[in-house]
Amino acid sequence: MWFKLGQSILKELRLLFRDIGGLITLFVMPIILVVVVTSIQDSTYQSISASKIPILWLDHDQDSISFRVRAELEKSQSFELVTELNNKALTETAAKDAVFSGRYQMAIVLPDNLTSDLNIKVRQNVDAILEEMGMNTASYEPVTLERKEVRMYFDPATQTAFKNGIKSNIDKMIAQLESDAIYKTFETQLGGSGSTSFNEPFISFKEVVPQTHPDEVLPNSVQHNVPAWTLFAIFFIMVPLSINIVKEKSQGTYLRLISSPTSNAVLYTGKIITYLIICLLQFYAILLVSKLFFPLLNLPELNLSGNKVLLMSLLTLTAGLAAIGLGILLGIVCNTQEQSAPFGATFVVILAAVGGVWIPVFAMSDVMQVASKASPMNWALNGYYDIMLRNGSVVSIIPEMGLLTLFFAAIITFALLYDKKKRSV
Amino acid sequence: MPAIIKIQNISKQYKGSDYQSLNNVKLEIPEGSIFGLLGPNGAGKTTLLSILCGVIRPTLGSFEIAGISSNGNIRRIQEMIGVVPQEYALYPTLTAYENLVYFGSLYNVSKADLKPRITSYLKHLGLEKFMHKKIHTFSGGMKRRVNLIAGILHNPRVLFLDEPTVGVDVQSRATIIAYLKQLNQEGTTIVYTSHLMAEAQDFCTDIAIIDQGTVFVEGTPQELIQSIPHAHSLEEVFIALTGKKLRDVV
Numbered sequence: 001m002w003f004k005l006g007q008s009i010l011k012e013l014r015l016l017f018r019d020i021g022g023l024i025t026l027f028v029m030p031i032i033l034v035v036v037v038t039s040i041q042d043s044t045y046q047s048i049s050a051s052k053i054p055i056l057w058l059d060h061d062q063d064s065i066s067f068r069v070r071a072e073l074e075k076s077q078s079f080e081l082v083t084e085l086n087n088k089a090l091t092e093t094a095a096k097d098a099v100f101s102g103r104y105q106m107a108i109v110l111p112d113n114l115t116s117d118l119n120i121k122v123r124q125n126v127d128a129i130l131e132e133m134g135m136n137t138a139s140y141e142p143v144t145l146e147r148k149e150v151r152m153y154f155d156p157a158t159q160t161a162f163k164n165g166i167k168s169n170i171d172k173m174i175a176q177l178e179s180d181a182i183y184k185t186f187e188t189q190l191g192g193s194g195s196t197s198f199n200e201p202f203i204s205f206k207e208v209v210p211q212t213h214p215d216e217v218l219p220n221s222v223q224h225n226v227p228a229w230t231l232f233a234i235f236f237i238m239v240p241l242s243i244n245i246v247k248e249k250s251q252g253t254y255l256r257l258i259s260s261p262t263s264n265a266v267l268y269t270g271k272i273i274t275y276l277i278i279c280l281l282q283f284y285a286i287l288l289v290s291k292l293f294f295p296l297l298n299l300p301e302l303n304l305s306g307n308k309v310l311l312m313s314l315l316t317l318t319a320g321l322a323a324i325g326l327g328i329l330l331g332i333v334c335n336t337q338e339q340s341a342p343f344g345a346t347f348v349v350i351l352a353a354v355g356g357v358w359i360p361v362f363a364m365s366d367v368m369q370v371a372s373k374a375s376p377m378n379w380a381l382n383g384y385y386d387i388m389l390r391n392g393s394v395v396s397i398i399p400e401m402g403l404l405t406l407f408f409a410a411i412i413t414f415a416l417l418y419d420k421k422k423r424s425v
Numbered sequence: 426m427p428a429i430i431k432i433q434n435i436s437k438q439y440k441g442s443d444y445q446s447l448n449n450v451k452l453e454i455p456e457g458s459i460f461g462l463l464g465p466n467g468a469g470k471t472t473l474l475s476i477l478c479g480v481i482r483p484t485l486g487s488f489e490i491a492g493i494s495s496n497g498n499i500r501r502i503q504e505m506i507g508v509v510p511q512e513y514a515l516y517p518t519l520t521a522y523e524n525l526v527y528f529g530s531l532y533n534v535s536k537a538d539l540k541p542r543i544t545s546y547l548k549h550l551g552l553e554k555f556m557h558k559k560i561h562t563f564s565g566g567m568k569r570r571v572n573l574i575a576g577i578l579h580n581p582r583v584l585f586l587d588e589p590t591v592g593v594d595v596q597s598r599a600t601i602i603a604y605l606k607q608l609n610q611e612g613t614t615i616v617y618t619s620h621l622m623a624e625a626q627d628f629c630t631d632i633a634i635i636d637q638g639t640v641f642v643e644g645t646p647q648e649l650i651q652s653i654p655h656a657h658s659l660e661e662v663f664i665a666l667t668g669k670k671l672r673d674v675v
């Protein structure tokens with residue numbers, strides 16, 4: 001039996017390593033994927049002056065509020081405010097057209113008299129409160145003011161997350177200015193000098209990352225992305241494996257295999273061991289590139305301190321088993337490469353989406369959160385995060401490894417039973 | 426000669442099919458014979474071979490090979506038989522030698538025996554110098570010969586061949602047929618399907634004609650020719666028994 005198994009593994013390795021396209025798919029593409037995605041995600045989180053987002057800025061107010069909003073936006077280092085289009089002063093119509101045509105991501109239009117009207121409105125409100133308290137301080141006749149509107153135009157292609165982020169920042173700035181104006185008006189009306197600064201917020205937020213050792217590296221985009229996209233690459237092994245099985249059926253070699261006195265267990269164990277070796281090689285290649293190549297791209301270095309590599313290797317083995325089980329099932333069910341390749345590729349993308357590779361599970365709808373809990377990619381991702389970000393030990397990844405192994409056992413049993421049934425009809 | 430294969434009332438109806446691919450087939454194949462299983466397209470030849478090789482299961486009935494019943498003993502039967510499928514059942518990117526080592530290992534040929542056997546078979550079939558060339562560089566005739574070797578590496582008692590000479594040149598066909606005759610003389614029972622009536626008439630010691638899942642007649646080629654008035658060849662017998670109607674099936 002060992003000779004048969006050895007020959008099966010040798011055969012699979014020969015088939016794989018003589019297929020240049022397949023090798024590129026298995027090794028080069030995942031590395032490119034991890035490098036590209038990590039670079040993109042890293043730059044999203046960093047404030048790099050070279051990647052400022054241009055915003056059309058139309059200021060009808062030209063007073064203290066608009067000056068402060070502008071100053072805050074410029075201070076953020078994320079935006080470049082554009083006030084002219086084609087060497088002409090910006091108009092609202094021109095700004096709207098430029099944004100809707102996709103030339104700019106967004107435009108902000110501040111209404112005229114924003115500062116003066118806000119000051120009047122605040123003064124009226126303060127007067128009303130003081131009068132209620134028995135202090136008649138009204139300094140002028142009340143006037144009716146219309147609500148002021150800061151208009152923001154967004155390119156329809158702009159992603160909602162980006163839009164919401166900008167809107168909430170502007171909203172926060174305006175609220176801060178309004179409260180500042182209220183404080184100042186109260187102070188003036190009550191006879192103060194009006195010079196006291198209320199700009200400093202009393203409550204601040206501090207992010208505290210749980211650390212068990214003081215020398216641990218804080219989470220960064222590399223620690224997040226390398227496990228997620230490595231997993232994506234590992235599950236992609238479904239595609240070449242299913243093609244390998246479908247090809248055997250179409251070439252006629254499958255007929256020779258099933259008419260030989262060799263059990264399916266031996267035949268498929270050969271494939272399982274070979275593709276597990278490939279999974280591990282993929283994993284080590286990605287780790288190596290992340291460790292050595294990322295610093296050259298000004299990306300944070302992958303932290304592999306302690307026994308992280310060993311723990312991740314164990315988890316990769318079980319994640320690889322789950323992916324291989326799915327690949328074998330797909331190969332057995334499909335009759336042509338035209339069925340298996342697109343289905344396999346799409347299925348991996350769905351598994352990744354459901355598993356939380358792109359969007360965190362906590363941000364998903366209730367239904368999708370339940371679906372995510374049933375996704376092998378989610379189990380594996382949690383295991384990787386336990387190791388990479390939560391400094392987990394082998395005990396903390398045992399549940400994920402167990403689930404992945406059980407998933408493999410269930411899928412492979414189903415696949416072999418299906419194959420048997422298919423041949424008995 | 427005693428029968429090495431006994432087929433007992435085998436019927437096969439595929440799921441979703443309106444008709445039976447095999448209908449109560451009873452057949453005895455003598456040991457040491459070259460048995461031709463002839464019939465038009467869709468007659469049930471390949472289905473019968475697939476059942477005898479343990480690839481698919483019959484709906485009804487059973488069979489015995491060398492006294493071993495098919496019921497629960499398929500692995501033991503598969504150790505005794507060799508299969509040469511109609512397709513080139515080889516890995517195109519592996520060399521002839523690599524293919525043969527792999528398939529030989531599946532049939533429990535020991536590591537020590539494999540190399541001399543492969544070399545010997547390749548030499549007999551004129552392929553020794555192409556031993557380390559990849560299969561996708563081979564001509565149709567060369568692939569057929571490697572396909573044959575893959576089915577006989579373990580010295581089977583019974584060899585099943587599904588149209589082993591289809592699509593090959595005259596030289597390759599002659600080499601294959603001559604080698605099969607030699608194997609038969611050395612004791613291997615051969616069960617063979619073909620559409621080439623002249624080849625079957627010359628090659629087979631016994632023949633069964635099958636159509637619509639039923640065995641019509643069986644006997645030696647001469648017996649069959651004599652059984653049909655004015656017939657001079659197996660082809661005339663075949664036409665007389667199965668008719669001229671096209672047998673396109675889907």
